Amino acid sequence: QHCHRADIEWFAGLKPCATSSGLYFLRPVTDQPSLPLERIGPYRLVSEIGHGGMGTVYLAERDGDFHQRVAIKVVRGLLGADGLRRFRxxxxxxxxxxxxxxxxLLDGGTTPEGMPYLVMEHIEGVRIDDYCDARHLTLAQRVTLFCRVCDAVSAAHRSLVVHRDLKPSNILITADGTPKLLDFGIAKLLTDDDADPLLVTSPSVRALTPEYASPEQIRGLPITTATDVYSLGVLLFELLTGERPHRLGTRTAAELERVICGQEARRPSAFVEKRLARELEGDLDTIALAALRKESSRRYQSVEQLADDLRRYLDGxxxxxxxxxxxxxxxxxVQRHRAAV
Known part of the structure; x- marks a missing residue:
């Protein structure tokens, strides 16, 4: 069965596919193309595990004194001396x-053909949305897990690194329940920008996922930490409701401008049945919509503030x-001290 979810990654030897009920299963990939290379540096390529607009990801093994499995992303779109200099x-x-x-990020370099590559820690895990659904996590458990994602994003922001492409397929949950963020800062490598800080840039080439992109990304405006706040707002909305705040059809530039930049998101509680809506109304509605404000200056001023408000909600x-x-x-x-009252 062909998988209609274009944003689902491929994993080594297995391909996720959807049934008519919306559930997903893994089946062996029989039509996987042969690898274009056998080795990259000291790493032996095992299989292709993902591909997209930014490049192709391979599962690889390092031979030598110690055995190590890694993920190697061969990056597209970085040609010429300036692009390679920025990459380094x-x-x-x-x-x-x-x-x-x-x-x-463990290593990096360029292939003999001049293609830049990144060697990253190989993470075995499940997408955060699939993880929450498969384990039937409660609302509080979903919010708690999301706060741990915010902690990782905050740590990167303190180092002046903005992710730029936060979405479920870039957040895997390991077997012990630890969220792991992938591709941090990779989108920055594909921008045509010579500014030194990673905190603020003006990309002329935009690498993004429209469903999770902020209005300033759609319009090609400067990118700041508020951009990640918006994408986290989309992710929070999706974890709370199973829906995204905006629905895209053609994904043309005109539609993205009209929907992402012009249409206000509806309250999360408007997307769910009455019992869950009562839990979302008020605090969670307010928090999600505050992260999704069109003007970056009106959102939470940091990911820490977003996570702090969610922890306030959890604490009553x-x-x-x-x-x-x-x-x-x-x-x-009264809600915090219900027993005493």
Whole structure:
């Protein structure tokens, strides 16, 4: 059966496919093309595990004194001396990112044909949305897991690295429940920009996933940490409701401008059945919509603020995105101390 989910990654020897009920299963890939290379540097290529607009990812093994499995991404779109120079500079910055929630960048270089490649920690895990659904996580469990994703993004922001392409397929959950973020900063490598900081850039070449892209990405405006806040808002919305805040059809430039930049997102509670809607109404509706505001200056000013408000919700404390009225504070107090009251 052909898989209609274009954003689902391929894994070594297995291909995810959807049934008519919306469930997914893995089947062996019988039509996988032969590998174009046998080796890249000291690494022996095993199989292709993913491909997309930014390049192709291979499962590889390092031979020698120790055995190590890695993921190698051969990057497309970096041609010429300027592109390769930028690749080397950015690669060094990305290699310095050290956080348990971020898949590490181990090595990099160029193939004999001149194609840049990145050697990354190989993560065995499940997409965050599939993980939540398969384990029937409660609302609180989903929010708690999402906060751990925010912690990893915050750590990168403190190192002036913006992800630029946060989406479920770039967030895998390992067997022990640890979220791991993939491709951190890879989109930066495909931008035509010579600015030194990774925090703010003005890309003329945009590598993005439209469903998770912010209005400023669609319009080619400067990218800041608020861009990741927006993408996290889309992810939060999806984990809470099973839907994205905006539905795209043709994905033309005109539609992206009209929908992503012009249409306000509806409240998450409007997408679900009544029982769940009662849980989303109020705090979670407010938090998700605050992260999805069109103007970057009106969103949460940092990912830490977004995660802090979600933890306030989990603790039964007033969230900062809502007006601090006496009646609201009183309701939250009663909910926290229901037994005593």
């Amino acid at each position: 500079v950015e690669r060094q910055i990305l290699a310095s990112l050290q956080h348990p929630g971020i898949a590490g 404390r007033p969230v900062l995105a809502r007006p601090s009225t006496w009646s609201y504070r009183a309701r939250r107090f």
